Amino acid sequence: MNRDDILVCVADDLGIRTWLERALDGLWPVEFVASSDFSRASRLVEATGSRFVMVAVDDQDPGKALRVIAALAQPAGDDLTVVTVARLLNHDFLLKSMRAGARDCFVAGTDGGEVRARIQQFLHDAPAPSAKNRQREGLRKITLVTSASPTVDSRLFAQSLAFALNQQHPGDRILALDTAATERHAFYLDSNNRLTFENLLQNSESLDESLIETALEEYAPNLRLLEGRLSAASASEERNADLFIAISQLLRMFDRLIINVDPSVADFWIHAIGLHACELVMVTHPIVEHAHMARQRLQSWRDHLAKDCRQSLLLDCYEKKGSPVVSEMVQAVGVNYLGALPLDWQNRLMAINAGLPLHKLPRKSAYQRQLEALLRKSDFSARPKEESVARGLEPQPA
Structure with a gap:
């Protein structure tokens, strides 16, 4: 376990924040940010090199969580693990969140030991920070x-x-x-x-x-x-x-x-x-x-x-x-x-x-x-990446 990992949590619900702090039991530092402040969430992920983000679901506006998940997960690909945190497990929303890029869903109130074990496994499977930074370039x-x-x-x-x-x-x-x-x-x-x-x-x-x-x-x-x-x-x-x-x-x-x-x-x-x-x-x-x-x-x-x-x-x-x-x-x-x-x-x-x-x-x-x-x-002429996508959505083989 790398205790230098910093977790980011996008959540407005004070109850979810309190439960999560208790579940983590101090194993990782966690930075909380409001769902309305997406730019700060993005800056936190970038500045801390975080590989794990939790997005809490607002039962009154679940679509907001889906937008945040997609905005964080899609550009990062496998370099960033995003999971949802919900008070109740809704299978329809779970499917939508997976399509947006979430890897899992934590249910508030779940045993802390189980949550810590799942986070530890995600961090173990994630690319090393140095590789992540190189890919993000x-x-x-x-x-x-x-x-x-x-x-x-x-x-x-x-x-x-x-x-x-x-x-x-x-x-x-x-x-x-x-x-x-x-x-x-x-x-x-x-x-x-x-x-x-x-x-x-x-x-x-x-x-x-x-x-x-x-x-x-x-x-x-x-x-x-x-x-x-x-x-x-x-x-x-x-x-x-x-x-x-x-x-x-x-x-x-x-x-x-x-x-x-x-x-x-x-x-x-x-x-x-x-x-x-x-x-x-x-x-x-x-x-x-x-x-x-x-x-x-x-x-x-x-x-x-x-x-x-x-x-x-x-x-x-x-x-x-x-x-x-x-x-x-x-x-x-x-x-x-x-x-x-x-x-x-x-x-x-x-x-x-x-x-x-x-x-x-x-x-x-x-x-x-x-x-x-x-x-x-100047170096404007330098190619911004090694592969070109001029022929379609994905980089073409060299």
Whole structure:
């Protein structure tokens, strides 16, 4: 028995919490978290390296427990054991929880010795923490792009990044999601797709390969664009688990997810999926006020991002003769410097108004040239995982 294992319990019922503490008899430390605070549960599992999570069932709203189970268990696979804890054993709910990813169900009031023995067996059979961490790295394929201020346009950079990576890695399946989309446009491009991200949140059980193939057409070979606006009701703490489930399902179908995160919903997105991002790009103008705003936002997100998430600063609309100089901006923000992109206003306007990617313009764009040079020098080009899923849901044999 590894007494260094930390257990996580998602439970609101004080009676269940009290029974569980007595049943464990101090053999393992346990961290309790409320069911409404899914993001904290996810952070606890990540931060503690926990391999065992218990989710208590609310008899008045059993569906909430199912959403939490799916959100925790599905992306982790065999690396995390999730069990339910219920006051009464309901076979219909037990079947649903197993389909969501639960391995077992503890009935409150069961003899403590039996509970401890079952937990010990699960932990014995689970992968070692080091192996678990290595496997989890393969799930981190998300690049988040956001800005320090609503006046900074991160949409064009996220859009251009998706096209540039698509050209550099034509075999990788890429999804670019725009949370600042408008009714007719994903990023600055015409969008005729019937599918929206709000649809996925409301009907996550229908999200599979066939839906992607039929309802989300390719803009370019292996590149799809998705409108990612969320209603006020969807962008709430109660929907964290739904968001995480949908993103986890998309991760199984794409090699890279590039998400443009509007500043107005950045806290919600970072809290929900920040732990599973491999990159976070903060876009600012070369303005001191923006540097301070960026630093404050990044500091507020520190506990919601994985320790190895690469955070970087991108200066947009940068002129070499301007002030402040790059080193001052980098020092003020406090993260690695990715590079700078020029204003190139005429080409930006032409691309935005024509609904064309910059590289499709009839004339050369300084912005596009600088972006390509920036990516060649950075490690954005590195493959986020060894196997590609470009041909389907599961990684293909090498």
